[in-house]
Amino acid sequence: MILIHCPYCEEDRPEVEFTYGGQAHIARPLDPAALDDAEWESFLYIRSNPRGRHAERWRHAHGCARFFNAIRDTVTDRFEVTYKAGEQAPDGAAR
Amino acid sequence: MLEIAPLAVAGIDLATGTAAVNGMVSGLPVCIAPAAPLTRWSLRARDAGALSAAIGRALPDRIGVVIDGIARLGPDEWYALLPEGTVLPGGAGLPVSVVEVTARAVGFTVEGAGAVAALARGCPLDLAGFAPGRATRTVFETVEVQIWATAPETYHVEVWRSFAPWLWHSLAAGLALTAGLD
Ligand SMILES: [Zn+2]
Numbered sequence: 001m002i003l004i005h006c007p008y009c010e011e012d013r014p015e016v017e018f019t020y021g022g023q024a025h026i027a028r029p030l031d032p033a034a035l036d037d038a039e040w041e042s043f044l045y046i047r048s049n050p051r052g053r054h055a056e057r058w059r060h061a062h063g064c065a066r067f068f069n070a071i072r073d074t075v076t077d078r079f080e081v082t083y084k085a086g087e088q089a090p091d092g093a094a095r
Numbered sequence: 096m097l098e099i100a101p102l103a104v105a106g107i108d109l110a111t112g113t114a115a116v117n118g119m120v121s122g123l124p125v126c127i128a129p130a131a132p133l134t135r136w137s138l139r140a141r142d143a144g145a146l147s148a149a150i151g152r153a154l155p156d157r158i159g160v161v162i163d164g165i166a167r168l169g170p171d172e173w174y175a176l177l178p179e180g181t182v183l184p185g186g187a188g189l190p191v192s193v194v195e196v197t198a199r200a201v202g203f204t205v206e207g208a209g210a211v212a213a214l215a216r217g218c219p220l221d222l223a224g225f226a227p228g229r230a231t232r233t234v235f236e237t238v239e240v241q242i243w244a245t246a247p248e249t250y251h252v253e254v255w256r257s258f259a260p261w262l263w264h265s266l267a268a269g270l271a272l273t274a275g276l277d
Binding site: 001009010017 | 158159168170219220231232233239
C-alpha cells in the first residue's frame with residue numbers, strides 16, 4: 001500500500017483514498033474559440049508520457065475531496081512531493 | 096442464474112431495530128450497534144468565519160478535527176452530527192451552504208478493545224494514532240465512510256444509507272469469522 005501525503009490534510013494517507021487526475025499544469029485556453037484545430041487537439045488530447053518524473057493531478061476523493069498536484073516517478077511509483085493546487089511546481093519538476 | 100445472498104438485501108430496514116452484535120476480533124471484544132438517532136448537516140463555505148457566524152457555532156480549524164459535534168472534512172467542508180432535531184440557521188444571503196442531510200446517512204458505533212482491529216479489517220487508515228476528537232472521511236473495503244473517534248476504543252462510523260446494509264453485515268461477519276479463528 002502506497003502512502004500519499006495530502007497537502008490539505010497534512011497527513012500520509014492510504015492510496016485507495018485517492019484518484020488519479022492526469023497530467024498537471026495544463027493551462028485552459030482563455031479564449032477557446034480562437035484556437036485552430038491543431039491547438040484545440042493539443043489542449044484536449046496531447047499529453048506528455050515520461051519515463052520518470054511526472055507532474056500530475058491527484059484527488060483525495062475519499063478524504064478531504066480536494067485536487068492537488070504531485071511529482072511522481074512513473075518507473076518506481078514513488079511520490080517525490082505533493083503540493084496544493086495553484087502552487088508552482090517545485091524547481092526541476094517535469095512539465 | 097445469479098443468486099443474491101439474503102444478507103445483501105435483508106438489512107434494508109436496519110436503521111431501526113437492529114440489535115447490537117458482540118464478538119471478538121484478534122482475541123479482543125468488540126460490540127457493533129446502530130447509533131442513536133442524530134441530526135446531520137452538511138456545511139460548506141470558502142470563508143470559515145462567515146459560516147461560523149451564520150450558524151452561531153465554533154468550527155474546527157484543522158482538517159480531521161471535531162469541535163462540539165462538527166468535523167472539518169476538507170478546506171471548505173464541515174459535517175455536523177448533532178442531537179436529534181437540532182436545527183441550524185440557514186445563513187440566507189451569506190456565501191455559505193447549510194443543508195440538513197439527516198436521511199442521507201446511517202451511523203454505527205464500533206466499541207471495545209478490538210474496535211481498531213474490527214475497523215482495520217476493511218479500512219487502511221492508521222487508526223492507532225487516531226485519537227478521540229478526530230474524524231475523517233475514508234473507505235471501508237470499497238465503501239466510503241466517515242470514522243469519528245468519539246471516546247477511547249469507541250468509533251462512530253457514518254455511511255450512506257444505501258451502503259449501510261452491506262457495511263453492517265461486513266462488520267458483523269468480521270466479528271463472527273474472526274471469533275471462529277481465534
Ligand atoms: Zn486530503
